[in-house]
Amino acid sequence: MAETLSSSPKIWQHRNRNQQLLSWLIWLLGTALFVVCWQKVSESTTWFFVWDAPRIAADIGSRMIPPRWSYINELWEPLWDTLNIATIGTMMAIVMAVPVAFLAARNTTPSTRFVRPIALLIIVSSRSINSLIWSLLLVSIIGPGVVAGIVAISLRSIGFIAKLLYEAIEEIDKNQVEAVTAAGGSRLQVLVYGIVPQILPAFAGISVFRWDINIRESTVLGLVGAGGIGLQLNASLNVLAWPQVTLILILILLAVIFSEWVSAKVRHAII
Amino acid sequence: MNKTQSKPENAGNTCQTSANPARTWSPPPFIENPTLRWGLLLGLAIYLFLSIGSLDVNWNRIYEGLDRGAKFIFGFMNPNFAGRWTDISEGMIESLVMTVTSTALGIAISIPIGFGAARNLAPLPVYLFCRGVIALSRSFQEIIVAILFVAIFGFGPLAGVLTLSFATIGFLSKLLAEDIESIDKSQAEAVQATGSKWWQWLNYGIQPQIMPRLIGLSLYRLDINFRESAVVGLVGAGGIGATLNTAFDRYEYDTAAAILILIIGIVMLSEYISGYIRKGVQ
Numbered sequence: 005m006a007e008t009l010s011s012s013p014k015i016w017q018h019r020n021r022n023q024q025l026l027s028w029l030i031w032l033l034g035t036a037l038f039v040v041c042w043q044k045v046s047e048s049t050t051w052f053f054v055w056d057a058p059r060i061a062a063d064i065g066s067r068m069i070p071p072r073w074s075y076i077n078e079l080w081e082p083l084w085d086t087l088n089i090a091t092i093g094t095m096m097a098i099v100m101a102v103p104v105a106f107l108a109a110r111n112t113t114p115s116t117r118f119v120r121p122i123a124l125l126i127i128v129s130s131r132s133i134n135s136l137i138w139s140l141l142l143v144s145i146i147g148p149g150v151v152a153g154i155v156a157i158s159l160r161s162i163g164f165i166a167k168l169l170y171e172a173i174e175e176i177d178k179n180q181v182e183a184v185t186a187a188g189g190s191r192l193q194v195l196v197y198g199i200v201p202q203i204l205p206a207f208a209g210i211s212v213f214r215w216d217i218n219i220r221e222s223t224v225l226g227l228v229g230a231g232g233i234g235l236q237l238n239a240s241l242n243v244l245a246w247p248q249v250t251l252i253l254i255l256i257l258l259a260v261i262f263s264e265w266v267s268a269k270v271r272h273a274i275i
Numbered sequence: 276m277n278k279t280q281s282k283p284e285n286a287g288n289t290c291q292t293s294a295n296p297a298r299t300w301s302p303p304p305f306i307e308n309p310t311l312r313w314g315l316l317l318g319l320a321i322y323l324f325l326s327i328g329s330l331d332v333n334w335n336r337i338y339e340g341l342d343r344g345a346k347f348i349f350g351f352m353n354p355n356f357a358g359r360w361t362d363i364s365e366g367m368i369e370s371l372v373m374t375v376t377s378t379a380l381g382i383a384i385s386i387p388i389g390f391g392a393a394r395n396l397a398p399l400p401v402y403l404f405c406r407g408v409i410a411l412s413r414s415f416q417e418i419i420v421a422i423l424f425v426a427i428f429g430f431g432p433l434a435g436v437l438t439l440s441f442a443t444i445g446f447l448s449k450l451l452a453e454d455i456e457s458i459d460k461s462q463a464e465a466v467q468a469t470g471s472k473w474w475q476w477l478n479y480g481i482q483p484q485i486m487p488r489l490i491g492l493s494l495y496r497l498d499i500n501f502r503e504s505a506v507v508g509l510v511g512a513g514g515i516g517a518t519l520n521t522a523f524d525r526y527e528y529d530t531a532a533a534i535l536i537l538i539i540g541i542v543m544l545s546e547y548i549s550g551y552i553r554k555g556v557q
Binding site for chain 2: 018034037038041042044045046048049050053054057060061064084085087088091092128129131132133134136137140141144145146147149150151197201204208220221223224227228237241253256257260
């Protein structure tokens with residue numbers, strides 16, 4: 005911020021000249037990049053379909069209403085499967101993520117040089133790959149079904165839970181750990197009495213938060229064959245049964261609202 | 276998780292409030308209300324019993340699959356980049372192109388909606404409208420939106436770009452609106468007191484306060500959009516997903532592993548770069 009307080013009649017500017025030039029340069033490069041990318045997208049687009057889109061959208065919209073309410077009787081079981089995929093998947097993820105988090109946190113890891121990078125690699129691999137891709141992989145390995153969905157959800161959640169948990173472990177109050185150590189606590193006792201009570205609220209919050217996300221994600225895993233309500237969605241889409249699609253989308257919406265309500269309640273109770 | 280009994284050496288620790296010196300100390304339970312605590316545990320046990328009972332596990336199929344699992348892990352050790360390099364590179368470039376385009380479009384749309392969804396700036400009708408758009412965008416998974424957009428706009432990356440832009444709105448506008456709602460009012464008031472016009476007030480009173488967070492969130496969203504661009508391809512909305520799907524369908528695990536390694540590598544790289552930029556901004 006270079007405000008000129010000299011006697012010159014210069015007007016105040018937010019940035020000095022170099023900052024101004026830099027900012028223009030960044031904007032120029034960004035815009036150029038966007039234009040190039042847009043051109044590539046545009047090249048591989050059939051614009052005829054796009055101009056036709058409003059008509060198609062109106063057509064699909066009119067087919068989607070009203071939803072086929074009687075179809076709901078076939079949806080209770082997939083909905084139960086979806087809940088199971090999310091819940092059991094989250095539990096399995098927690099079991100695997102907790103040790104990874106302790107190995108990844110700087111203040112609890114046995115070795116910063118050897119163990120920590122491995123734990124961090126596990127976390128980043130799990131996080132970078134979407135649960136749909138994990139299910140694609142697992143469906144191809146262990147076959148379609150609910151189990152593939154559960155394993156996919158748990159593999160995807162390890163990274164998320166472990167990352168947030170290890171950050172919570174690194175931010176604990178050192179005095180409490182020191183106090184337990186000074187009282188003659190063993191390494192295990194320091195962990196149980198010094199560290200765990202401090203991260204327990206964060207841990208519960210993270211788990212419920214991830215469960216909430218997993219409910220959302222498990223509704224679509226069926227699209228690649230991993231069980232749950234997505235299977236019905238896929239089947240209905242394949243035969244263009246739009247009234248059924250509408251009903252499924254409404255159910256998914258309700259499931260999402262329900263899980264968000266539960267997670268908000270629990271987190272409110274903890275904090 | 277709190278059933279850890281105290282050790283005998285803690286018995287002498289009678290500085291607790293207990294009147295009886297012989298009582299041993301144990302840590303307070305996480306959930307204080309005992310009815311709620313045991314009720315939750317019981318509910319959990321019943322739920323687990325029911326849900327695991329309803330699981331239909333085909334152990335034979337899983338046993339047969341172990342072979343393929345081993346093949347996949349082996350593929351991860353020896354990823355095959357060269358075999359289908361043209362497909363992989365085309366898909367990757369398309370994914371990156373979609374990421375850039377959709378993030379830019381998404382940010383451009385998110386900023387006005389974010390301002391509209393901040394209660395301290397917008398009048399009630401605008402506020403409700405913008406919050407409605409955000410809720411709509413947050414409710415559905417990218418893949419469902421992608422299916423609808425592919426049906427409407429046809430196959431190709433445009434459907435993917437629109438999907439990701441739409442998803443960006445829900446994420447960015449919501450967090451941006453929360454940030455705007457918690458700005459320091461005195462700064463905005465000071466600018467207003469100098470007799471500024473409305474846009475000058477936005478530009479000098481509010482924008483500088485939210486800029487660091489906006490840049491941070493945009494970079495974070497860039498990461499997410501790249502990861503999601505790998506997924507929307509599964510339903511024909513362009514990007515690396517289609518190539519990945521084909522690789523899995525043909526059991527070419529070495530090619531699939533190569534693609535996954537590339538995705539992980541790019542995500543790691545972009546996380547590193549965005550962390551660096553965020554540090555510079557804040």
